[in-house]
Amino acid sequence: MNTKILDLSNTSSFDSALALAADTVRxxxxxxFPTETVYGLGADALDPEASKKIYAAKGRPSDNPLIVHIAxxxxxxxxxxxxxxxxAEKLCSSFMPGPLTxxxxxxxxxxDEVTGGLDTVAIRCPSxxxxxxxxxxxxxxxAAPSANLSGKPSPTRASHVIDDLDGRVDLxxxxxxxxxxxxxxxxxxxxxxxxxxxxxxxxxxxxESVVGKIEIDKAVTDKLRDGERPLAPGMKYRHYAPQAPxxxxxxxxxxxxxxxxxxxxxxxxxxxxxxxLEFLGGFSTSSGAPIVFSLGPxxxxxxxxKRLFDALRTLDRKEVRQIYSRLPEKDGVGLAVFNRLIKxxxxxxxxxxxxxxxxxxxxx
Ligand code: AMP
Ligand code: MG
Numbered sequence: 001m002n003t004k005i006l007d008l009s010n011t012s013s014f015d016s017a018l019a020l021a022a023d024t025v026r027x028x029x030x031x032x033f034p035t036e037t038v039y040g041l042g043a044d045a046l047d048p049e050a051s052k053k054i055y056a057a058k059g060r061p062s063d064n065p066l067i068v069h070i071a072x073x074x075x076x077x078x079x080x081x082x083x084x085x086x087x088a089e090k091l092c093s094s095f096m097p098g099p100l101t102x103x104x105x106x107x108x109x110x111x112d113e114v115t116g117g118l119d120t121v122a123i124r125c126p127s128x129x130x131x132x133x134x135x136x137x138x139x140x141x142x143a144a145p146s147a148n149l150s151g152k153p154s155p156t157r158a159s160h161v162i163d164d165l166d167g168r169v170d171l172x173x174x175x176x177x178x179x180x181x182x183x184x185x186x187x188x189x190x191x192x193x194x195x196x197x198x199x200x201x202x203x204x205x206x207x208e209s210v211v212g213k214i215e216i217d218k219a220v221t222d223k224l225r226d227g228e229r230p231l232a233p234g235m236k237y238r239h240y241a242p243q244a245p246x247x248x249x250x251x252x253x254x255x256x257x258x259x260x261x262x263x264x265x266x267x268x269x270x271x272x273x274x275x276x277l278e279f280l281g282g283f284s285t286s287s288g289a290p291i292v293f294s295l296g297p298x299x300x301x302x303x304x305x306k307r308l309f310d311a312l313r314t315l316d317r318k319e320v321r322q323i324y325s326r327l328p329e330k331d332g333v334g335l336a337v338f339n340r341l342i343k344x345x346x347x348x349x350x351x352x353x354x355x356x357x358x359x360x361x362x363x364x
Contacts, residue, residue, distance in 0.1 A: 022137035034175035038154040040144035065116035071136040080104035097127035153309040181306035197232035199336040242316035246345035255353035271325035301333040
């Protein structure tokens with residue numbers, strides 16, 4: 001397939017790019033577009049055949065449902081039923097537009113192909129102005145997973161989308177880097193409970209300040225046993241995994257830095273914090289590429305969120321056999337960074353120094 005790639009920074013062609021994108025969607029085609037979380041791969045959510053094309057282009061298992069993206073918060077209840085306690089309405093008015101996805105009982109207008117056969121639908125209203133303009137121009141809800149090949153880190157830059165999907169989709173809208181860089185927070189809302197299925201930029205304390213105490217799905221931090229099924233089907237897949245195995249290192253700062261320095265000498269790559277850099281300077285692969293990638297300051301979760309997927313993609317391109325990473329704090333947005341890293345490393349945490357004999361439960 002010949003993929004059109006349009007640069008949105010050229011403002012004179014913005015309107016025509018959007019018109020072409022909307023036309024492509026209305027004809028059942030696939031359009032990748034920027035959002036504040038990560039880039040999405042969109043199609044008409046009311047057209048089952050268009051959704052099937054998304055699964056094919058990404059190589060995504062058909063039981064992993066898509067998020068439906070809408071232009072205005074009020075549209076949530078065109079496609080889903082509110083819960084009996086008014087929790088969904090509260091969440092929508094507090095956090096939409098923005099990086100929150102709510103999962104609710106679906107209305108029949110949403111095809112089974114979009115929800116992987118579930119009787120619930122996940123809905124989000126992006127705040128990014130380009131995403132909003134694109135969805136509004138389409139005039140239909142947009143089914144959109146992240147615009148990466150299945151199993152690769154989600155794309156936070158247009159170049160990531162082009163790397164994965166050039167030749168597999170009709171159109172790629174190239175905008176700015178994603179402002180947040182991690183996928184949306186997902187909450188399941190039923191008449192009985194609110195449950196966090198995937199952590200993101202909207203944090204547990206923020207959610208609880210609006211709806212009271214919420215549950216956290218086990219799959220957010222724990223490895224599920226064989227046969228256990230997460231409530232968000234996508235959480236069961238080995239996501240965000242680079243070619244080289246990733247291991248998170250838990251220890252005192254000085255122990256972790258010593259471990260990293262030795263690992264670098266051995267040809268491994270390192271994902272660290274800014275504070276570690278002065279202890280790790282000057283390492284590169286034989287081709288000269290650096291193999292130390294800092295996520296940002298140790299206590300700056302927002303910067304870590306923004307850089308994580310770029311780190312995984314960047315190191316994936318180098319000839320490294322092993323990637324070692326710092327372990328982010330699990331408070332606030334740090335929980336989302338931790339969740340994505342723990343999946344990238346297949347729940348592999350190595351404990352060193354005084355943490356050496358700690359049991360394997362690192363969680364919550
Ligand atoms: P992505 O679009 O790549 O960020 O993936 C969407 C995520 O939303 C996946 O983890 C899905 O399993 C999850 N999801 C979508 N629809 C539902 C639903 N109806 N119930 C639970 N999780 C869902
Ligand atoms: Mg994804």
